[in-house]
Amino acid sequence: MVDPGFALSVFGSLVAVGIVMFWPGGGIVGRVQRLVAIDERVRLEDAIKHIYTCQRASRRCSLESVAGRLAVSRARAASLLSQLTSMGLVHTPSGGPVLTSEGQRTALRIVRTHRMWERYLADRTGVPAGEWHDEAERVEHTLSAAQVDVLERRLGHPRWDPHGDPIPTAAGDMPPDPGFGLLDAEPGRTVEVVHLEDEPREIYDLLLEDGLSLGARLEVLERTDRMVRLRARGRSWTMDPITADNVTVRYLEAGEQADPSRATLLDAQSGQTVRVVNISRSCQGAQRRRLLDLGLVPGTEVTPELTSAGGDPVAYRIRDALIALRRSQASLVWIEPTDTAATQEAS
């Protein structure tokens, strides 16, 4: 019989090796795969994308900005740029590299793949919102144009990615980016968020934490060099310029109000009937359609009726049916008090 101590130590070492090799995210196999994946083509495409983004924002980029964006040395960035120039994708007049029309097309194709994939992740999968961008960054280099066309058909020709950016068509048409930066908004005006930049991830997460989402309505109170002061949903807060730079907005007609102080279904007391105002924009895809079909459309009256023995989910009376929603779902439904409740409060 095998000596148990020996058997266990062999087993233990196998497990340890397995963990080191295959641990999701940090395993050696994963790291090696990622290193191999960032090959020449990926670098070149990233460089094109960077130049394209600069041009889109009417900025000129430079050798330094390319090197910084790609996290490579200046010498490496220079060699990438010269390679792109020899491929006819970039030309370099004084003042920094510019895309040729061929380069423009290539850039649009990459952007199209990226945004289409984000749309796919939002609509058809359960991947959390914070991870869409990183996944798309990876996939944009691997899908062929034909595959993206198939994906487009499967998704039903979507026009916008989940962050509010237009998806270029196969022919390369794309409407101009809507709106302007939050930093440029006049104090005193009410604006609507039309785009949230998802990169860098840290700032995007900050914005999500701030409760910002597409379609949110904000009032710009004050603007200085060091901060923007905003008001929405009954509170005001300040945002530093770096964060604010990642928010694109458009002006609303005079008279439009910022989002009022709003409660979610989570705030409704048991037995208190409330009215649905809307479902948060951060809820998309199958999840959103399901909530809508259950009857949670604007104007629907909802009454929390029953809390499960575990505390979550809570069952709500929605259009005469008793439907259980998890807290995470209830927090996506904006509500307001019904008239009767309001008059009761007033009296």
Next chain:
Amino acid sequence: MANLSPPAVGCAEHRTQSLVRLGLSPERWDILIALAGNPNVGKSTVFNALTGLRQHTGNWPGKTIVRAEGAFAHRGSRVKLVDLPGTYSLQAGSVDEEVARDFLLFGRPDVTVVVVDATRLERNLHLALQILNITDRVVVYLNLMDEARRHGIAIDATRLERQLGVPVVSGIARSKVGVDELLDAAHQVATGERPTTPFRAVRHTPAVEQAVATLSDVVRTTFPTVSSSRWVAERLLNVDEAVMTAVQSGELGHLGSQEETGKTENVSQMARERVLETAKRLQWDLPPDFHDTLTEQTYRASQRIAAESMTRGLKRAGFDFDRRLDQLLTSRWLGFPLMLVVLATVFWLTIEGANLPSSMLATLLIDTVHPLLTGLGETLQLPWWLSGLLFDGIYLATAWVVAVMLPPMAIFFPLFTLLEDFGYLPRVAFNLDSLFRRAGAHGKQALTMCMGFGCNAAGVVSTRIIDSPRERLISIITNNFSLCNGRWPTQILIASIFIGALAPAHLAGLVSAAAVVGIAVLGIGFMFVASWALSHTVLRGEATSFSLELPPYRPPQVLQTLYTSVIDRTLIVLWRAVVFAVPAGAVIWLISNITIGNASLAEHSVTWLDPLGLLIGLNGVIMLAYIVAIPANEIVIPTVLMLTVLTANIAGAGEGAGVMFELESEAATGDLLRAGGWTLLTAVSLMLFSLLHNPCSTTIYTIYKETRSARWTTIATLLPVAVGVVVCFVVTQVWRLLA
């Protein structure tokens, strides 16, 4: 296809007078009726009332995923009835909804009966209006009028009929009220005797209205036969892939036309492309929340219609009862204890109640019929190998599976189904959801898990109640961690022989019972760990959406439940198990009787498997038994005993090579196993391995049928056995280290 029971014989008293049942799936029919409705509105009850097929009706949202079909004759016409999955809507894109919608679109029913729950008119009209948009030929059946009356709700059917523009029949399907009227109305609509003017006035914002009008003009000119060009336009603008494909292929030209002769060539390729191009162009003018507003408008319309035809009284006794019961069953302090009591009672009844019939069946099939069959073989002078293969191999394996499997299932499934029909099980899912949520699973998995304690194959089928793809896969893959009926006897036998013996005699029963329960609880633990691991690794990206409806409590129909749960669940699962047991019996007999050199195949394999078995605390005999007994866990112990006698050359025991047997007394079984080299460690390892090994082949086959994916089937098969090998290995080595 667990919902499709074989044609029931002799239930004529349950048909209404004008119906004559024809059979399950007639080749030809005169009228095709589709049955649609929200989940849990008694759709299946209507189906049964019409066909007498007695398809199982569940107090569960989303039971009928696979379409059920039935047939009968009515006023000289042959009628075929197709039961569609219950859905809240037709536009959210879940699998059931696609099945229902595609049938309405492409199955071209002559008339669609929409079953509507009278107590929840507004919610149900949401679906009815969507169906009215697709097809003209609709009859609305207002079901559960008795429940509505109890709740103080009165509905003016005539008024509703005027507003919807299609016949409305009110009734109570359970007691066959209004069923004949429904059939007459359906017949009239199907034959065109009674023209309809369906309600289609869902209004849009001006911008959207403009786009819809433009596109529907194009659709109308391209496909003149389509009954609702407006709906097609809406779906195209809402980028509905099925409709787009139908336009592209020209299949849409068939819609609305009842003749079989609709020709695809009628509409040119270019015209069809033009429709799609127009749709694509117009999409850019629509607001991004177009789908939202569409749903909102439909709900608004159904709210208005419901308000005009419905009056609510003050009498809400029914609601009060439901509410009070709900508060009790989901309360913080009583919810879990009550649940444990109910479920423990069900399991206790199953195990205790199955003892007697199981031993009677064993006496009959194994002790009486088997000798008779071998006697018959001798009389007919069959060659020894043929009679051995047929009677000792195939027959015995089948008999064993039936004797062990049938009684517990025939008790467990009806009990479980009664709880389900009453409406208690959704509350269990509700209470346990927070636990399952943390493991990335759905609360309803608590129920599929419980079902797995009866039979894993049935548990896998029952995962259909989970409508979120990711959570459903998790519950399919982890179902095998529920200790099924086929494994309980093994656990109980081994625990009483080896573990009960450790305790003083008067505590032996208690200790061994605790050991078995401990194993089952361990299985639940592994289920949670595996669910968590799956939802965070391979299943991370699968789409997920939670919804759980708590239907009103309804008194279960006891007799019908007994009948249908025996037919639907027990017999179908048993049949599958028997089909798989037959080859297993043959293989077991053959490997014991084919000899190479001076030992049988079985002996060779045992010697070969022994080192591996010893490494994980088992032995070659057990390993071989688990390999050949993949088809059914029930025959593991008989095979182990037979192989032990065969390989250890124990004289005076057993019935010969390849003949499975069990011994009357536990003591004798224990002696035999110890003679085969068994120790306490072997017993513990076997109990662990019996919990943690691959699903039986019936379950594997069922998993494949449910997932339609070789990948998930492989994962579901290999995951438990990998866990089992690792757990047994670690336990064994640590045990030996400490001993």
